[in-house]
Each structure stands twice: as C-alpha cells, then as structure tokens.
Amino acid sequence: MxxxxxxxxxxxxxxxxxxxxxxxxxxxxxxxxxxxxxxxxxxxxxxxxxxxxxxxxxxxxxxxxxxxxxxxxxxxxxxxxxxxxxxxxxxxxxxxxxxxxxxxxxxxxxxxxxxxxxxxxxxxxxxxxxxxxxxxxxxxxxxxxxxxxxxxxxxxxxxxxxxxxxxxxxxxxxxxxxxxxxxxxxxxxxxxxxxxxxxxxxxxxxxxxxxxxxxxxxxxxxxxxxxxxxxxxxxxASRIPEIEDGDATLEPEKFPTPGVRTIEDLTTFPGGAEASRQIKTLVYVAVANKGNDVQATPVLALLRGDHPLNEAKLSNAAARLVNRDGWELTSVRAAHAEEIFEWMGANAGSLGAVGVTKLPVIADEALRGRRNMTTGANEDDHHLRGVNIERDVAVAQWTDLRTVIEGEGCPRCEGTLRxxxxxxxxxxxxxxxxxxxxxxxxxxxxxxxxxxxxxxxxxxxxxxxxxxxxxLHHDEAGIIFPITIAPFHVVVSPLNVRDPELKATADRIYREMLSAGVEVLYDDRDERAGVKLNDADLVGIPFRITIGAKKFKEGKVEFYDRAARRAEDIAVDATFEHTGLRIEQAFKRLNTPKH
RNA sequence: CGGGGCGUGGCUCAGCCUGGUAGAGCGCUCGGUUCGGGACCGAGAGGUCGGAGGUUCAAAUCCUCUCGCCCCGACCA
Missing domain, CATH: 3.30.930.10 (Bira Bifunctional Protein; Domain 2)
Structure with a gap:
C-alpha cells in the first residue's frame, strides 16, 4: 500500500x-x-x-x-x-x-x-x-x-x-x-x-x-x-472485622434529632452514634414485568451506616422476592422523595425499619446479630437507639448488599483486597x-x-x-500495535523521495516485500522526514525500514522496532530477510499459549 | 434523566463580559529556498459564527427557545 x-x-x-x-x-x-x-x-x-x-x-x-x-x-x-x-x-x-x-x-x-x-x-x-x-x-x-x-x-x-x-x-x-x-x-x-x-x-x-x-x-x-x-x-465479597456491641438488653428508645439528615450528621450529634453503629435504611423500588404488565414493589435495604449499597446485589435480592407467578424483575431504582414519604411516613434522613411490616426488608449480612444500633424512627427529626436488629426488625431476607472496599479482607484467604x-x-x-x-x-x-x-x-x-x-500499548508518540492486530507489519520510509537512488531502493524493497506477502505500507509521500517518522510512530506500525541518504551511502538502512523503541543499522541487501525474521518472531511471541 | 461545559474556515482556539460589519496558529493551493524527528519566505483559497425567534440603527457578542457534542452520577461487549 x-x-x-x-x-x-x-x-x-x-x-x-x-x-x-x-x-x-x-x-x-x-x-x-x-x-x-x-x-x-x-x-x-x-x-x-x-x-x-x-x-x-x-x-x-x-x-x-x-x-x-x-x-x-x-x-x-x-x-x-x-x-x-x-x-x-x-x-x-x-x-x-x-x-x-x-x-x-x-x-x-x-x-x-x-x-x-x-x-x-x-x-x-x-x-x-x-x-x-x-x-x-x-x-x-x-x-x-x-x-x-x-x-x-x-x-x-x-x-x-x-x-x-x-x-x-x-x-x-x-x-x-x-x-x-x-x-x-x-x-x-x-x-x-x-x-x-x-x-x-x-x-x-x-x-x-x-x-x-x-x-x-x-x-x-x-x-x-x-x-x-x-x-x-x-x-x-470481602471479610470485615466483627464489631462488639456490648449490652444486649437495651430496648429501642426514641430520641429527638432535629436537623439530622445523614449518617454523617448523626455521628457528630450529641447522643448519636458512629457510622458503624448505625443502620442505614434505603427505600428502593423493584420494577417487575409479566408480559406487558408492570408492577412496582417498594423494598427496604438495610446496611451498616458506613457501608455503600451495591445495586447489582440488591437487584439480585429483589429478584428473589418478586420473581414468582410469572413476574420477572426488570430493574431496581431508588424511590422518589414523595414515594418515600407515602410509604414510610417520614422523609429520608429519619428512616428506619423497626416495626415496618408493609415493605419487605432486605438486610446486609454485616448487620446480622448487631445490637445497640441507632437508626431512624420513621418520624421526621427522630431516631431510635438500642435497636437489636434481629429482635426489632422483620427481616425478609439476609444477603450480601455491600460494595467491597479496597483494603478489606479477601473472602477466600488471609490476603487483602485491591x-x-x-x-x-x-x-x-x-x-x-x-x-x-x-x-x-x-x-x-x-x-x-x-x-x-x-x-x-x-x-x-x-x-x-x-x-x-x-x-495498554502506546507512548507519547502514539500507538504501539501488537503485530497480530497491527494494520500493517512494516512501514518502508525513504526520507527523501526526490533522491532517485533512495527512491529506487525503497521501491525495490517495497515490491519485494509486497510480492512475498508481507503487509507493508510504503511511505512514498514527498514529506519532510519529521512528518514521516512522526506519522509512522503515531499509527503504531510495529517495524519501520528507514532509508536515509547518509547511511544509504554506507550500504545500510535503519530497522526500527516500535515497541522496543530501538533502531539498528542493517545492510540494504539484508533488509528483506531481516524483516521477515523479525515479523515471524513477533508473531510467535504472541501466538505462543500463555494460559 | 439530573449536574457541569462547549458549539466561530478542515483541525486547535481567540474574539462574546463592555454590540459597530470576523481573527491567529496549524492544515490546504501556487511559486521559491530547504530536506533524518511535524522547515522558511512570498502569494492565495476557504467561515449562513450550530439553528430559529426576539431586542437594537446595528448581534458571533444581549434575551428566549431549540439542536448537537463532551465531561461527572444510574447500563454493558
């Protein structure tokens, strides 16, 4: 070409x-x-x-x-x-x-x-x-x-x-x-x-x-x-340290928390609790379909205060709840503010699952057995403390809902997750x-x-x-194609096409490669050397034969390996053979099974 | 859909705030000099300023609407 x-x-x-x-x-x-x-x-x-x-x-x-x-x-x-x-x-x-x-x-x-x-x-x-x-x-x-x-x-x-x-x-x-x-x-x-x-x-x-x-x-x-x-x-999944909750006998106690809207707020509120001692209550909607009928089911997702919800996991849990009688879950979404108030009787920021029976509750495993927890009271500006989740909340499903975080323990060994x-x-x-x-x-x-x-x-x-x-394979100059997927295997670049000798040699090399089936791009443009070299680097063709006047006088051309960023001088007459060999080696490296 | 940004020659952008009849660099064409890492000189071509409406003597510039594109959060190869 x-x-x-x-x-x-x-x-x-x-x-x-x-x-x-x-x-x-x-x-x-x-x-x-x-x-x-x-x-x-x-x-x-x-x-x-x-x-x-x-x-x-x-x-x-x-x-x-x-x-x-x-x-x-x-x-x-x-x-x-x-x-x-x-x-x-x-x-x-x-x-x-x-x-x-x-x-x-x-x-x-x-x-x-x-x-x-x-x-x-x-x-x-x-x-x-x-x-x-x-x-x-x-x-x-x-x-x-x-x-x-x-x-x-x-x-x-x-x-x-x-x-x-x-x-x-x-x-x-x-x-x-x-x-x-x-x-x-x-x-x-x-x-x-x-x-x-x-x-x-x-x-x-x-x-x-x-x-x-x-x-x-x-x-x-x-x-x-x-x-x-x-x-x-x-x-x-991940392994996290257990938390010691202390006294198991406390009963839920409502207390006023004016202005508290977030987990973070409650950690600093007098009489509040640190995030890991809070229950986060999220209202979601499980949307299911049966033929052309659509049904929206509200669900509550409970997590430890400092744990982020994983919607993919919630979606799987919700599917287990709603997939019956031909209904099939299509998606889950966070409830809108109006829906939350309608179903819970309170606004986001004061939500809790204690005493909730109308909505199915899906609770994260990390909450299992937890006591003395603090959570919303389902009354604006009020929270509950002393909550024992297994005693006080009607959990419909225990499952993993949490997104793992870097640094937590590997679920399969003693290692740490990245x-x-x-x-x-x-x-x-x-x-x-x-x-x-x-x-x-x-x-x-x-x-x-x-x-x-x-x-x-x-x-x-x-x-x-x-x-x-x-x-994966690039540098400041451009693409570095793996040879197996490279658009061309080699580019032949005579640096001055007006020099008849250079041009003739480049023509010959190009035609020789072409007829041997080498996928060669021939940069026969009348451009300055800098343009040609930069373009060749940018496009990322694995090998380049550079033909310049100075080395050509010594009977040599330059063979450039794009990936290694290494150039070597080779005899003009050896170009074809050398290139063929290098291409073959490059293919072999990638085609040899690794796994 | 929510939030943020941008639409001006082929490309990258300035001009917009403070309205006055459109610019730069690169690219392109022609001539000349140059020629191993994106040259230089000279001469050119090329733009309904995303679109519509409005304000105004006058709109790239101000206002309204609209379309498109990019980026950040909810989907997947």
Missing amino acids: RWSNYFIPTLREDPADAEVISHKLLLRAGLIRQLAAGIYSYLPVAQRSVLKISQIIREEMNAIGGQEFFLPALHPAEPWQESGRWSVMGDNMFRLKDRKGGDYCLGMTHEEIFTEIARRELRSYKQLPQVWYQIQTKFRDELRPKSGLLRVRQFTMKDAYTFDIDASGLDRSFEDQRRAYCRIYDRCGLDYVIVDADTGAMGGSASNEFMVYTDAGEDLVASCAQCGYAANTEKA VAKALEVGHIFKLGTKYSVSMGASVLTAEGKETPIVMGSYGIGVERILAAAIE
Missing part, C-alpha cells in the same frame, strides 16, 4: 472532545471519525485492524467446533416479547416500526434469534452439542456513550451460543469457550484477568468477565494477590434454560423425554479489543 494514495488522515493536535488515550490516538492516527454520539466510522487503517481481530476470534471459535452464522440485525418484536426482554431491555433497545406499524428493534445481542432457530430445527439429543456464533453489528441506545470506542451505540460483537443436553454438557462448552477466550486475548496482545461477574439482564447461573486493567475502564475489579481471587465489585478500574472485553454466561424454557426450545433425550436445551452465551466486543490494545 502506498501511503501517498492511502487514506490515513492523521491529526497533529489532540481533538477537543477526546478524553481517554485510546480515543485521542484513534482519532489522531486516522483510524476513526465520529458520525454521532457513540457512532463511529472506521477508516481503512482501523478496518484492517478490526478484520485481524475478527479473524483471530474466528480461528479460535472454529478451533472449538464453532460454526459461523450471520443473523439479521433488524428483529421483529415477537422473539423478544417471548423471552420477556422486550420490556427488560427498556430504553437501551433501539426500537422502530415498519410501514404497517409492526414493532421492530435493532439487535442488542442474539439469544432470542439463535434460540428461535434452535427451537425449530433441533429435535434430538443426537444433534447436540451445537456451538454457533457470528460476528455482527449490535445496537444499544446507551444512556451515555463515551470514551471513543469504549462505550458506543453501534459496535461489532462476536457472540456465540452453545446448546447442550444437560448441565455437564454446558460445563464443558463453557470451559471450551473460556479457553478459546484466553487464546484470543493472548494472541491480541492483551493482559487480562478473568473475574466472577454478575449476570445482569442476561440471566443465568454463572458468568465470567474478561477484564483489562486500565483507568479508562468503567468497572471495578476486586482482587487478591495472595490467592488470585478476582471479582467484579458488583459481585465481590480494587482497580478495568475494562470488560468479554463476558461468558452459563444461561441454563432461561431462553429455551421461555421460548420453547427442547429436544428429546435418549429416553424419549422432552427436555429444554441447556444454553450458554459468550460475547466479545471487537472494537473494545482494539481500544484496549491501544490503552
């Missing part, structure tokens, strides 16, 4: 609306341009890289028996209504109507559509297992698109689905996928951790996320260096029979009994791999 005629619109300055490093570099190096919030055009350089990532994914999926499909991105509402997700997905789903007024949506993921095929065509256990996948565009009307390609409204996802006869089959399929994912990220040059994760709107029993540690990430991962425990903080930002680049789920039951996908067993297919679902964000690679 000749640079002079190839579209790489590099930018000298950082674009104004880019914040994170990958976003800046993707724009500056001429890989992407924005069309609208969270919607990007991939320019030729990006497209080459994306195709390579896709190909790596494809190879690893095929290696575990995956069969590639290509399903529609435009879906009728029916399958989504059958699974219940037409309402669960809420505003995150792009919806539209056709000319006849029929409801359609743009696919966010394809469980329903693959299941729709499976239920029509799969009849017998003999046909299982099946491993189906596609690499396709997904649409999500994100609340807040941001950070370049990291959170967008249109993106490419590799989504795979497995269909097994039973749980142990699913376990095997899941493990196959997990290993394939490790190979994919290894080959793409990403450092990652596998963490326990919440299943969220996907449903199902178990899930693992593949996370890349980077400050550009939006998730928090709690990990233990001692035993290797790692979990998304939506799911992570919490760090991370980016989710893949997520694998054991779905079980959620979709096969709701959509009626079943097969006959060897015994002739009808049984729902046991499913798994496995996703990779293709552009997130690209962005994560840049987050």
Whole structure:
C-alpha cells in the first residue's frame, strides 16, 4: 500500500472532545471519525485492524467446533416479547416500526434469534452439542456513550451460543469457550484477568468477565494477590472485622434529632452514634414485568451506616422476592422523595425499619446479630437507639448488599483486597434454560423425554479489543500495535523521495516485500522526514525500514522496532530477510499459549 | 434523566463580559529556498459564527427557545 494514495488522515493536535488515550490516538492516527454520539466510522487503517481481530476470534471459535452464522440485525418484536426482554431491555433497545406499524428493534445481542432457530430445527439429543456464533453489528441506545470506542451505540460483537443436553454438557462448552477466550486475548496482545461477574439482564447461573486493567475502564475489579481471587465489585465479597456491641438488653428508645439528615450528621450529634453503629435504611423500588404488565414493589435495604449499597446485589435480592407467578424483575431504582414519604411516613434522613411490616426488608449480612444500633424512627427529626436488629426488625431476607472496599479482607484467604478500574472485553454466561424454557426450545433425550436445551452465551466486543490494545500499548508518540492486530507489519520510509537512488531502493524493497506477502505500507509521500517518522510512530506500525541518504551511502538502512523503541543499522541487501525474521518472531511471541 | 461545559474556515482556539460589519496558529493551493524527528519566505483559497425567534440603527457578542457534542452520577461487549 502506498501511503501517498492511502487514506490515513492523521491529526497533529489532540481533538477537543477526546478524553481517554485510546480515543485521542484513534482519532489522531486516522483510524476513526465520529458520525454521532457513540457512532463511529472506521477508516481503512482501523478496518484492517478490526478484520485481524475478527479473524483471530474466528480461528479460535472454529478451533472449538464453532460454526459461523450471520443473523439479521433488524428483529421483529415477537422473539423478544417471548423471552420477556422486550420490556427488560427498556430504553437501551433501539426500537422502530415498519410501514404497517409492526414493532421492530435493532439487535442488542442474539439469544432470542439463535434460540428461535434452535427451537425449530433441533429435535434430538443426537444433534447436540451445537456451538454457533457470528460476528455482527449490535445496537444499544446507551444512556451515555463515551470514551471513543469504549462505550458506543453501534459496535461489532462476536457472540456465540452453545446448546447442550444437560448441565455437564454446558460445563464443558463453557470451559471450551473460556479457553478459546484466553487464546484470543493472548494472541491480541492483551493482559487480562478473568473475574466472577454478575449476570445482569442476561440471566443465568454463572458468568465470567474478561477484564483489562486500565483507568479508562468503567468497572471495578476486586482482587487478591495472595490467592488470585478476582471479582467484579458488583459481585465481590470481602471479610470485615466483627464489631462488639456490648449490652444486649437495651430496648429501642426514641430520641429527638432535629436537623439530622445523614449518617454523617448523626455521628457528630450529641447522643448519636458512629457510622458503624448505625443502620442505614434505603427505600428502593423493584420494577417487575409479566408480559406487558408492570408492577412496582417498594423494598427496604438495610446496611451498616458506613457501608455503600451495591445495586447489582440488591437487584439480585429483589429478584428473589418478586420473581414468582410469572413476574420477572426488570430493574431496581431508588424511590422518589414523595414515594418515600407515602410509604414510610417520614422523609429520608429519619428512616428506619423497626416495626415496618408493609415493605419487605432486605438486610446486609454485616448487620446480622448487631445490637445497640441507632437508626431512624420513621418520624421526621427522630431516631431510635438500642435497636437489636434481629429482635426489632422483620427481616425478609439476609444477603450480601455491600460494595467491597479496597483494603478489606479477601473472602477466600488471609490476603487483602485491591480494587482497580478495568475494562470488560468479554463476558461468558452459563444461561441454563432461561431462553429455551421461555421460548420453547427442547429436544428429546435418549429416553424419549422432552427436555429444554441447556444454553450458554459468550460475547466479545471487537472494537473494545482494539481500544484496549491501544490503552495498554502506546507512548507519547502514539500507538504501539501488537503485530497480530497491527494494520500493517512494516512501514518502508525513504526520507527523501526526490533522491532517485533512495527512491529506487525503497521501491525495490517495497515490491519485494509486497510480492512475498508481507503487509507493508510504503511511505512514498514527498514529506519532510519529521512528518514521516512522526506519522509512522503515531499509527503504531510495529517495524519501520528507514532509508536515509547518509547511511544509504554506507550500504545500510535503519530497522526500527516500535515497541522496543530501538533502531539498528542493517545492510540494504539484508533488509528483506531481516524483516521477515523479525515479523515471524513477533508473531510467535504472541501466538505462543500463555494460559 | 439530573449536574457541569462547549458549539466561530478542515483541525486547535481567540474574539462574546463592555454590540459597530470576523481573527491567529496549524492544515490546504501556487511559486521559491530547504530536506533524518511535524522547515522558511512570498502569494492565495476557504467561515449562513450550530439553528430559529426576539431586542437594537446595528448581534458571533444581549434575551428566549431549540439542536448537537463532551465531561461527572444510574447500563454493558
């Protein structure tokens, strides 16, 4: 490819609306341009890289028996209504109507559509297992698109689905996928951790996320260096010291607390209590749906005063309360001020669960057995002290509701948890029979009994791999592509194309590489050396052959290794061979299994 | 949706507070000099100042509405 005629619109300055490093570099190096919030055009350089990532994914999926499909991105509402997700997905789903007024949506993921095929065509256990996948565009009307390609409204996802006869089959399929994912990220040059994760709107029993540690990430991962425990903080547990409560005989006593609105206020109020001796009472609404009916159930969440609520955990607890008789939880939200007063008879700041029977109470495990606690009295400007939670509060469910904090104890060993930002680049789920039951996908067993297919679902964000690679591999000068996903392997840069000798040599090297199948970009532009070198660094091509007049007179060119930032002089005649060798080595380094 | 910020040549921004007929740097075109880390000189092209309405003799500037984009909190690959 000749640079002079190839579209790489590099930018000298950082674009104004880019914040994170990958976003800046993707724009500056001429890989992407924005069309609208969270919607990007991939320019030729990006497209080459994306195709390579896709190909790596494809190879690893095929290696575990995956069969590639290509399903529609435009879906009728029916399958989504059958699974219940037409309402669960809420505003995150792009919806539209056709000319006849029929409801359609743009696919966010394809469980329903693959299941729709499976239920029509799969009849017998003999046909299982099946491993189906596609690499396709997904649409999500994100609340807040941001950070370049990291959170967008249109993106490419590799989504795979497995269909097994039973749980142990699913376990095997899941493990196959997990290993394939490790190979994919290894080959793409990403450092990652596998963490326990919440299943969220996907449903199902178990899930693992593949996370890349980077400050550009939006998730928090709690990990233990001692035993290797790692979990998304939506799911992570921790060990905390017990608190000695003293006298068990005290009875609840109401006392006036004018002006006290927060946990913090009460810690300094005379006769108040320190945060760890308070009960925090939060009013939430569990929204559930059954077909097109929607139901809102108020619930109380109780935590120790100094513990932050984890909404993902509350959501799971609320689901256990409301998921019955066909109702299914769609979301939880904090109650509005008016709702709180209506249900509790007091305003936020004076709320408590003592004596509350109308709202189900979900209490955090850290409160179990606690006595002499202080909490709101459900009367404005009054609190209660001497509260013994197990005696005085009608707890409907004890569970873990708390978000872990850096420095707390590891739940599995004596170690200490560290919490760090991370980016989710893949997520694998054991779905079980959620979709096969709701959509009626079943097969006959060897015994002739009808049984729902046991499913798994496995996703990779293709552009997130690209962005994560840049987050991980860059310097002040620009991108440093891992060679496996680099748009080109080598750039040939004659520093003065008006010098006929240099030009002729560069031409020859370029053509030799081209005909040998080397992915070479030839910077034949009539630009100053500085421009060419800076552009090559910015775009991040792993190797550069620099041909300058001075060394050329000695029969030498410069071989530059972008990642090592090291240059060496090599004989002109050895260029082809040397480059081939270095490319081969670079590939080998990434393609050698690490996990 | 709540909070904050920004929309002015292709890009980065100044001008706005205190209304007076639109600027700089980079990029682009042409000519010349230069040529190993984003050169220099000269000459050019290029802007409904996001949009609509209003105030005014006069609006990029003041007022109202609206659209878009970015950032911070509730969703996910």
